[in-house]
Amino acid sequence: MTGYFLQAFVYLIAAVLAVPLAKRLGLGSVLGYLIAGVIIGPVIGLVGAETATIQHFAEFGVVMMLFVVGLELEPRMLWNMRHKLIGLGGLQVGITTLVVMLACLAFGLQWSFALAVGLIFSLSSTAIVLQTFNEKGLGKTDGGRSSFSVLLFQDIAVIPMLALIPLLALPELVALSEKLGAAAAEHGDSLNLVAHLPGWAYAIVVVVAIVALVVGGHYLSRPLFRYVASSGLREIFTAATLMLVIGIAALMGLVGLSPALGAFLAGVVLANSEFRHELESTIEPFKGLLLGLFFITVGAGVDFGVLQLHWGKVIAMALAIMLIKAAILFVLAIIFKIKNSDRWLFALSLAQAGEFGFVLLNYTVQNHVIPHDLSQILSLVVAFSMFLTPSLFILYDKVILPRYERSENHQEPDEIDEKGTVIVAGIGRFGQIINRFLVANGIKTVVLDHQAGQVELMRKINIKSYFGDATQPDLLHTAGIEEAKLMVVTIDDKEKVRDIVKYVKHAHPHVRLMVRAFDRGHAYELRSLGADHIITEAYYSALEMGGRALNELGFHPFKSEQLKAAFDQIEKDNKEKLYQTWLAGNEDNRFSNDYRELFLQLEELLGKAMSKDRSDGHSLTERGWTPPPKNYQDDFKQ
Amino acid sequence: MLKQKNKVLLLFAHPSQDRSEINMPMFKLASKIDGVTAIDLYREYPTFRIDVDKEQQRLLAHDIVIMQFPLYWYSTPALLKEWQDLVLEYGFAYGHEGTMLHGKTLLCAITAGGAEAAYRKEGYNHFTIRELLHPLEQTASLTGMRYLAPFTLFSSRTAAEEHRDKKHLEDWTQLLKALVNNQLDFELAAGLAKLDVQNTDLIKELL
Numbered sequence: 001m002t003g004y005f006l007q008a009f010v011y012l013i014a015a016v017l018a019v020p021l022a023k024r025l026g027l028g029s030v031l032g033y034l035i036a037g038v039i040i041g042p043v044i045g046l047v048g049a050e051t052a053t054i055q056h057f058a059e060f061g062v063v064m065m066l067f068v069v070g071l072e073l074e075p076r077m078l079w080n081m082r083h084k085l086i087g088l089g090g091l092q093v094g095i096t097t098l099v100v101m102l103a104c105l106a107f108g109l110q111w112s113f114a115l116a117v118g119l120i121f122s123l124s125s126t127a128i129v130l131q132t133f134n135e136k137g138l139g140k141t142d143g144g145r146s147s148f149s150v151l152l153f154q155d156i157a158v159i160p161m162l163a164l165i166p167l168l169a170l171p172e173l174v175a176l177s178e179k180l181g182a183a184a185a186e187h188g189d190s191l192n193l194v195a196h197l198p199g200w201a202y203a204i205v206v207v208v209a210i211v212a213l214v215v216g217g218h219y220l221s222r223p224l225f226r227y228v229a230s231s232g233l234r235e236i237f238t239a240a241t242l243m244l245v246i247g248i249a250a251l252m253g254l255v256g257l258s259p260a261l262g263a264f265l266a267g268v269v270l271a272n273s274e275f276r277h278e279l280e281s282t283i284e285p286f287k288g289l290l291l292g293l294f295f296i297t298v299g300a301g302v303d304f305g306v307l308q309l310h311w312g313k314v315i316a317m318a319l320a321i322m323l324i325k326a327a328i329l330f331v332l333a334i335i336f337k338i339k340n341s342d343r344w345l346f347a348l349s350l351a352q353a354g355e356f357g358f359v360l361l362n363y364t365v366q367n368h369v370i371p372h373d374l375s376q377i378l379s380l381v382v383a384f385s386m387f388l389t390p391s392l393f394i395l396y397d398k399v400i401l402p403r404y405e406r407s408e409n410h411q412e413p414d415e416i417d418e419k420g421t422v423i424v425a426g427i428g429r430f431g432q433i434i435n436r437f438l439v440a441n442g443i444k445t446v447v448l449d450h451q452a453g454q455v456e457l458m459r460k461i462n463i464k465s466y467f468g469d470a471t472q473p474d475l476l477h478t479a480g481i482e483e484a485k486l487m488v489v490t491i492d493d494k495e496k497v498r499d500i501v502k503y504v505k506h507a508h509p510h511v512r513l514m515v516r517a518f519d520r521g522h523a524y525e526l527r528s529l530g531a532d533h534i535i536t537e538a539y540y541s542a543l544e545m546g547g548r549a550l551n552e553l554g555f556h557p558f559k560s561e562q563l564k565a566a567f568d569q570i571e572k573d574n575k576e577k578l579y580q581t582w583l584a585g586n587e588d589n590r591f592s593n594d595y596r597e598l599f600l601q602l603e604e605l606l607g608k609a610m611s612k613d614r615s616d617g618h619s620l621t622e623r624g625w626t627p628p629p630k631n632y633q634d635d636f637k638q
Numbered sequence: 639m640l641k642q643k644n645k646v647l648l649l650f651a652h653p654s655q656d657r658s659e660i661n662m663p664m665f666k667l668a669s670k671i672d673g674v675t676a677i678d679l680y681r682e683y684p685t686f687r688i689d690v691d692k693e694q695q696r697l698l699a700h701d702i703v704i705m706q707f708p709l710y711w712y713s714t715p716a717l718l719k720e721w722q723d724l725v726l727e728y729g730f731a732y733g734h735e736g737t738m739l740h741g742k743t744l745l746c747a748i749t750a751g752g753a754e755a756a757y758r759k760e761g762y763n764h765f766t767i768r769e770l771l772h773p774l775e776q777t778a779s780l781t782g783m784r785y786l787a788p789f790t791l792f793s794s795r796t797a798a799e800e801h802r803d804k805k806h807l808e809d810w811t812q813l814l815k816a817l818v819n820n821q822l823d824f825e826l827a828a829g830l831a832k833l834d835v836q837n838t839d840l841i842k843e844l845l
Contacts, residue, residue, distance in 0.1 A: 565687055628728035635734045 010047055011054075014040045015292055030127045030355065031390070033292045034383055037299020047300055055297040055362070061290025062359050063249050064283055066260045069126075069155050070267015071280050078268075081149050088146060088336055089153020092350070095328050096122035100321070112168040116369045117378065119161050120361060121321050125354035126151045127291070128389050132349070136393070139483075143342030146333070147349050158356050162258045162363060169368045202256075209255045213248065213262060217269035225275045229452040229467055241282045274455045277448070277466040281474030291355070298358050302383065306376045314377060318384040322392075326351040341396075341404035348392040348400075353382040421446060423484050425470035425500065426491030427458055430516055430537065434488055435463060446479045450491075471499045473507065481508050489515040494522055498529065505530035524582045543568065566609055574602050646817050647700035648676040651707040651718035655680070659798045660749050660791060661708055664810050668706075671811070673818035675700065679717050686720055693725040698738060702817055703783070705774070706747040708794070712763075712770045722777065731781040740782035743824065745817075745833075746771055747810070749794035757792070768831050787830040789813060809835040816841045 014036035022032030040046045078085070097118035104114035129147060130139075138144040197205065221244070228240045245263055252262035270276060307314065330347040338346055361379050364370040370378070421444040424435050431447070438445050447465035449455050458465040468475040470491060481487070481504070489500050497515055504513055514533040517523035523534045543564055550560035578598055585592035650665045652658055669676040675696070683689075697703065707714050714722075729736050748767070756763045763770070767790050778785035789810070797803045813835050816822045821842050827833060835841065 565685075569687070625723050626727060628733055632728060632733055 007047065007054075010040055011293060011296055014296060019292070029131065029292070030125065030295055031387060033295030034299040034386070037296035038302055039299075040296070041300025042302055042304040051297050051300045055294065055301070058290050058294035058297055059359065059362075060249070060259075061287055061292070061294045062356075063259045063263045064245060064287035065291055066155065066158075067245050067248075067263035067267045068280055068283060068287055069152070070264040070269075071271050071276055073152070073268050074271045075268065081152070084146060084149040084336070085153050088332060089150045089157070091332055092150050092329060093122045093154060093157050095332075096325055099324055099328065103320075103324075110170070112170060113370060116165060116168055116360075116364050119165075120357045120364070120378065120382070121325070121353050123154045123158070123354045123356045123360070124151060124325075124350040125352050125386055125389065126155060127355055128352065128386060129349050132390075132393055136397075138345065141342055141345065142338055143345030143349070146336070146338055146342070146346050150350055154354070154356070156264070158360070159258060159261045159264060161360060162260065165360065165364055165369055166367045168364075205255050206257060209251060209257065210265065213251070213265055214269050217266050221270060222273060222275075225273075225279075225467075226452045226456070229275075234469070237278065238282050241279055242286070245283065274452075274459055274465060275467050277475055277478045278468035280478040281468065281472060284474055284478070294358075295355065298379065298383065302380060303376050306373070307380055310377050310380075314380045314384055317377075317381045318388065321353060321381065322351045322385050322388065341401050344400045344404075345396055348396050349389075351392060352385040352389045354386070357382040421480060421484050423448065423476070423479050423481060423487045425449075425487065425489045426516075427454055427463075427465055428490065428492065431488065431490035432458075432463075434490065439463070446484075448475065448479055469496075471496050471503070473503060476504070476508075481511060484508075484511055486512045486514065489513065494518050497522075498525065501526055501529045501531045521582075524579055527579060528583060563610060567606060570602070570606055570609060574598075574605075578602070642820060643673055644701040644818055644820050645699065646674045646702045646704060646814065647696060648674055648704045648706055649679055649718065649721065650677060651679045651705070651715045651721075653680055653715050653717065658708075660794050660803055660806065661706065663803070663807055664706060664747070667807060667811055668814055671814050671818065674814055679721060683717060686717060688721055688724050690724050690727070693721065694727075694730055694738070697725070697742075700742070702743040702745065704745045704747055704817075709748050709750045709767075709770075712765075713773070726777065726781060737782060741784075742782075743784045743786060744774070744778040745786040746774060746788040747790075748788055749791045749797075751795050752792065754792040766831060784824060784828060786824070786827040787833050789833040789835075812841065 015033060018036035018039065019029050019032035022035060023029055041051065097115070099118075100121045101111075101114040101118035104117050105111065109117075129151060133139045133144050133147070139148070225237070225240065228237050244266065248262040248266050249259035252259045270279060273279075326347045329350055330343065333343040333346045358379060361370070361375045361382070365372055365375045422438055423446050424431050424438075425448045427435060427447045427449045431449075435445055435447055445464070447455075447458060447463060448468050448470045449458075449465060450467070450469045452467050455465045455467045466479065468479075470476065470489070487500075487504060489497055491497060491500075497517075501513060501515060504511055512532045513530070514535070515526050515531045517526055517534050517536045519536060523536050526534050546567075547560045547564045550563065551557055555563075578595065581592070581595045581598050585595055648665070648668050650661070650668075652661050652665075655662055665676060665678065668674050677696070705714065705718060707718055710716075713719065726732065726739075727736070730738050748771075750757065750767065752761075752763055755761050757765065757767050757770070759765075767788055768775075771788055775785045791797060791802075791806050793800075793802075797806065813822075813833065816835075823840055823842060826837075826840055830837075833840070
């Protein structure tokens with residue numbers, strides 16, 4: 001037991017130390033994990049033999065990643081992107097595979113082998129590229145969007161690749177591994193229900209499994225999650241999410257399919273569910289940690305002996321691969337009319353090999369397609385190309401972009417800013433009205449609520465809403481707080497509103513924050529925490545009703561309208577003073593004597609203002625045309 | 639000899655700015671000129687609750703007031719009328735002690751939908767622009783302000799298509815600069831039927 005703790009501690013401490021450092025140096029978290037792995041593995045030698053075992057476990061991170069990729073893919077969005085996705089992504093993967101394969105064949109390698117290498121190098125690093133785009137705000141550029149569709153295509157293409165690679169197995173490698181003892185190599189496939197079935201039966205089983213997954217995911221997941229959500233226990237929701245993903249992985253394993261494929265399909269099925277954001281934010285930390293673990297094991301598995309022997313070859317191959325990929329991408333960018341600096345961004349950002357390369361490499365070794373020693377060299381090539389990626393982004397930022405910026409300034413000065421999205425937290429009686437108003441004006445909103453019933457109701461009337469606790473940073477992240485312009489908080493729980501204001505103002509200061517306060521005290525408190533706009537919930541409706549009351553009592557409607565406006569104006573004029581007095585009061589009892597006194601003064605002022613009469617001349621209430629005195633015309637008789 | 643510069647207050651009233659083709663560019667140009675305080679009244683008072691004290695302070699702080707608006711039913715858009723009703727109070731702008739605006743200058747910069755030919759006795763509008771704006775001219779007179787002939791763009795709905803907008807904007811910039819730099823011949827400008835910046839006598843060279 002203690003041994004496991006020690007191992008886990010070593011892995012975690014390496015991640016905790018190395019990843020923040022790498023991020024600070026602008027290298028991205030993936031490189032941080034890789035470096036951490038290199039240090040605890042080959043450099044210090046703290047971990048060693050068990051790396052391979054842990055890696056099997058860590059590959060579950062990849063399964064989760066595909067689940068999350070699937071969740072992101074609403075079928076409609078997929079459809080909108082189809083041209084770029086299939087055209088650009090398909091050509092990129094196809095041509096790169098072909099060119100790399102031809103190059104390998106030219107070096108006299110076997111074709112199955114060359115094809116595997118081609119497939120591995122056609123992939124780019126989703127983790128590095130998307131992370132960098134996020135950090136630099138390049139996601140909305142044409143180059144960024146095109147890169148995203150290519151990455152998406154690659155992520156999907158991994159699935160058929162995983163299916164294809166076992167077919168490429170080399171007989172001599174299979175024989176070799178059998179001689180070495182199958183027990184060590186065959187790890188996860190010991191439980192396989194379909195190994196001895198004939199082909200037609202196997203096909204039926206596979207189809208049944210996939211249909212069960214899609215239908216079950218569509219019809220059963222909702223009642224399940226609603227049932228779980230109604231308990232209000234977050235950890236049970238987490239358990240249910242993990243249960244779902246692990247269950248799918250197990251099912252796929254049992255019928256001999258890729259767990260990653262299953263998880264991806266399940267993700268797509270659930271992409272339209274109201275629980276999507278909550279699922280995503282629940283799984284995110286597990287996915288992140290397991291992927292991190294996976295990268296560490298890759299780093300730890302780097303064989304320095306191999307690197308020393310072949311360092312020239314590794315560097316040459318990494319540079320060659322990047323050059324080939326960049327050239328292909330650049331040509332594709334020209335064909336698909338990606339212009340100016342975006343063309344360079346597209347070509348440079350995707351030129352590296354990616355984390356799925358490691359997965360495929362492992363997989364090819366397991367399936368006897370590539371011998372172990374060669375895979376060692378290739379994984380060094382993949383790692384090295386990833387190491388070089390940040391420098392390409394620096395090249396883009398420092399050299400390419402400035403050149404285009406100079407010329408672009410003259411060409412297209414007026415690009416209309418994309419309207420930012422609005423996150424509405426809390427879709428009860430109050431939030432609903434705001435949301436309907438915004439949506440009616442063509443504004444994109446993301447609605448969050450922690451009552452599954454409410455969310456369901458909103459969905460029934462076609463309002464896009466998601467289940468989740470808006471105080472959770474993860475949920476805000478998946479709801480897109482980074483890109484949001486405005487967040488409207490209209491949830492009932494006073495404490496939670498406070499927490500959200502505190503968190504959002506601290507972590508996402510660019511987001512304008514509008515909150516609904518329960519009463520005056522709550523409003524002051526929210527203001528002291530930095531909320532940008534605060535409406536006290538009943539204020540305006542009460543004022544409106546007050547005005548109607550005056551009408552009922554016989555006041556002229558225009559007069560009561562003016563009185564309402566005057567009341568509101570006096571409130572506004574004195575807001576600041578009242579707030580400062582409240583702020584100056586002591587922590588336990590903000591409503592000090594000073595405040596009370598000021599409040600009474602305000603009441604008096606209001607009373608006076610309301611009772612003023614037209615004949616007083618410049619009354620506070622009615623500047624709606626003050627008539628001149630009756631004798632005023634005497635001035636003009638000269 | 640260096641002449642004293644004028645402070646110009648531009649009161650812009652346009653309730654349908656999304657569709658404005660001439661007035662918005664005019665307003666934006668004016669905002670960029672030193673010495674011009676450009677106020678978008680519909681932005682400042684979307685609910686028509688005009689802050690009378692603030693507006694009166696603004697008037698006091700400037701020498702020349704320009705009302706810029708599209709002509710609505712031979713008069714100003716509603717908010718600018720509301721502005722006149724509230725801000726030009728008895729005791730401030732007129733009446734026994736209402737001398738606060740004395741000596742200042744008022745200019746209307748307007749766009750009119752009809753062709754210039756329509757604004758004459760024989761045209762379908764029967765009156766010239768200057769005649770139609772008589773209420774404003776008289777307001778200036780009663781408040782002791784000097785009234786200049788209106789600066790007008792006719793047939794404004796088709797000005798952009800017919801490429802007349804560019805010249806109008808150039809004239810506008812020239813006019814504003816002349817007002818700030820005190821280069822305008824006020825005597826002449828007060829007597830014309832309309833302001834024509836191309837009139838070579840109107841704007842004097844800076845000495």
